[in-house]
Amino acid sequence: MVIHNSSSSLAETLLHRRQRLASLINFPVILWSGYSNPRNFPANAFPFRASSHFLYFAGLPLPNAAIRLESGKLELFMDNPEPSSALWHGEMPKREEIAAAIGADVARTMSELKHRGRDAASIPVQNYRTTLIQSQILQREISSPSHLEGLDQELAKAIATLRLTHDTGALIELRKAAAVSVEAHKAGMSATPKAKLEAAVRAAMEGVIIAHNMTTSYNSIVTVHGEVLHNEAYHHPLQPGDLLLADVGAETPMGWAADITRTWPVSGKFSPTQRDVYDIVLAAHDACIATISPGVEYQDLHLLAATVIAEGLVNLGILQGNPEDLVDMDAHTLFFPHGIGHLLGLDVHDMEDLGDLAGYEAGRKRSDRFGLGYLRLNRPLKSGMLVTIEPGFYQVPAILNDANNREKYQNIVNWERLSQFADVRGIRIEDDVLVTDDSSEVLTLELPTQANAVEDFLNSH
Numbered sequence: 230m231v232i233h234n235s236s237s238s239l240a241e242t243l244l245h246r247r248q249r250l251a252s253l254i255n256f257p258v259i260l261w262s263g264y265s266n267p268r269n270f271p272a273n274a275f276p277f278r279a280s281s282h283f284l285y286f287a288g289l290p291l292p293n294a295a296i297r298l299e300s301g302k303l304e305l306f307m308d309n310p311e312p313s314s315a316l317w318h319g320e321m322p323k324r325e326e327i328a329a330a331i332g333a334d335v336a337r338t339m340s341e342l343k344h345r346g347r348d349a350a351s352i353p354v355q356n357y358r359t360t361l362i363q364s365q366i367l368q369r370e371i372s373s374p375s376h377l378e379g380l381d382q383e384l385a386k387a388i389a390t391l392r393l394t395h396d397t398g399a400l401i402e403l404r405k406a407a408a409v410s411v412e413a414h415k416a417g418m419s420a421t422p423k424a425k426l427e428a429a430v431r432a433a434m435e436g437v438i439i440a441h442n443m444t445t446s447y448n449s450i451v452t453v454h455g456e457v458l459h460n461e462a463y464h465h466p467l468q469p470g471d472l473l474l475a476d477v478g479a480e481t482p483m484g485w486a487a488d489i490t491r492t493w494p495v496s497g498k499f500s501p502t503q504r505d506v507y508d509i510v511l512a513a514h515d516a517c518i519a520t521i522s523p524g525v526e527y528q529d530l531h532l533l534a535a536t537v538i539a540e541g542l543v544n545l546g547i548l549q550g551n552p553e554d555l556v557d558m559d560a561h562t563l564f565f566p567h568g569i570g571h572l573l574g575l576d577v578h579d580m581e582d583l584g585d586l587a588g589y590e591a592g593r594k595r596s597d598r599f600g601l602g603y604l605r606l607n608r609p610l611k612s613g614m615l616v617t618i619e620p621g622f623y624q625v626p627a628i629l630n631d632a633n634n635r636e637k638y639q640n641i642v643n644w645e646r647l648s649q650f651a652d653v654r655g656i657r658i659e660d661d662v663l664v665t666d667d668s669s670e671v672l673t674l675e676l677p678t679q680a681n682a683v684e685d686f687l688n689s690h
């Protein structure tokens with residue numbers, strides 16, 4: 230754990246966050262970072278990732294630590310390493326140094342937390358061992374983060390209100406994650422001509438992220454089978470006629486995420502069918518981004534993308550009908566089954582540990598319509614929110630071969646025409662878009678999206 234020299238601005242950022250929290254709630258809060266889990270012996274642990282709610286207020290990824298917040302005051306609880314640890318892990322910063330870096334008022338041992346939990350609210354960490362300790366300290370059962378009650382629920386609402394829009398400190402980190410992710414994608418494109426397997430492109434992309442001392446913010450998707458939405462296999466060979474879909478994002482050491490997808494032709498040139506569909510997905514992407522500004526309903530962006538895709542597929546002769554009617558009957562979901570995107574922040578799909586508390590405006594519920602039910606964000610946009618825009622087109626066998634769909638859309642889909650697009654299994658184009666006071670800023674703009682620009686990049690690197 231390194232304490233950076235910009236720690237005075239970190240302390241200021243954290244002070245501002247807890248002051249804002251104190252303006253929303255008037256009860257004490259304890260947040261745990263979580264325990265690092267051993268694989269087979271204590272010193273061989275799985276990679277540690279601190280809870281994002283902890284990170285938001287504590288700033289640093291401290292394993293096995295807790296903070297107590299009350300009326301804007303910050304107390305840090307953590308144990309100093311055992312003396313023997315220095316042999317294996319070197320000298321680590323002491324509790325007091327860490328407390329100074331994050332602007333904590335007091336630094337205490339973990340055992341001092343014992344009698345401080347009775348009136349406090351908390352959010353469970355998704356780690357069984359930590360949840361047990363949380364229950365002991367709070368002296369009550371603590372339920373799942375997506376079904377909180379009482380003060381815990383009030384706390385979750387307050388935190389969601391704060392984390393929904395990003396402060397200056399967060400935006401500095403989010404821009405770093407975006408910039409490194411752009412470089413990772415460029416490296417992936419550059420590595421493609423010589424790569425034999427998907428794994429080689431993944432390695433080139435993650436290599437850039439690791440070289441910046443960052444990690445990935447989710448398991449990378451680098452696949453010629455883009456129709457498998459969250460494909461985490463990397464063993465397929467790259468063939469000249471394939472499209473490669475890469476959904477890879479970096480996470481800064483303080484935990485802030487990026488989330489980018491590009492889809493490019495392995496050969497360096499889209500086939501005519503691939504190009505036709507790519508341009509439809511890009512038109513949906515561009516139309517959404519051009520529409521983003523405060524007050525716009527995110528669900529309307531989703532429906533805009535759906536309409537642009539439906540219209541494009543009608544023009545290609547794949548769908549038949551009026552685009553608006555096709556969207557009303559969910560025909561677009563045959564090819565675009567997921568939502569247009571989600572919140573981005575300390576997590577990809579930010580705050581989804583809280584269920585839909587952050588993503589959905591109070592009083593709104595998930596739709597039971599196919600496709601719309603996967604919409605993860607349904608609120609009016611606000612300045613300072615960071616969202617992804619990620620339309621796609623996929624030929625998912627489980628959807629297209631489903632007997633009910635075949636029957637329902639028998640006269641809507643021109644199945645014979647569709648069969649001419651067999652070399653388009655999955656296309657997604659995803660960027661990270663900050664809502665500004667009057668429109669938006671694409672944090673990942675440096676990475677080309679236009680088909681010609683993608684081809685030019687592939688052929689010139």
Ligand code: GLY
Binds near residue numbers: 447476488571577619
């Ligand atoms: N990388 C996961 C997503 O785009 O939502």
Ligand code: MN
Binds near residue numbers: 488570571617619659
């Ligand atoms: Mn995404």
Ligand code: MN
Binds near residue numbers: 476489490659
């Ligand atoms: Mn993604």
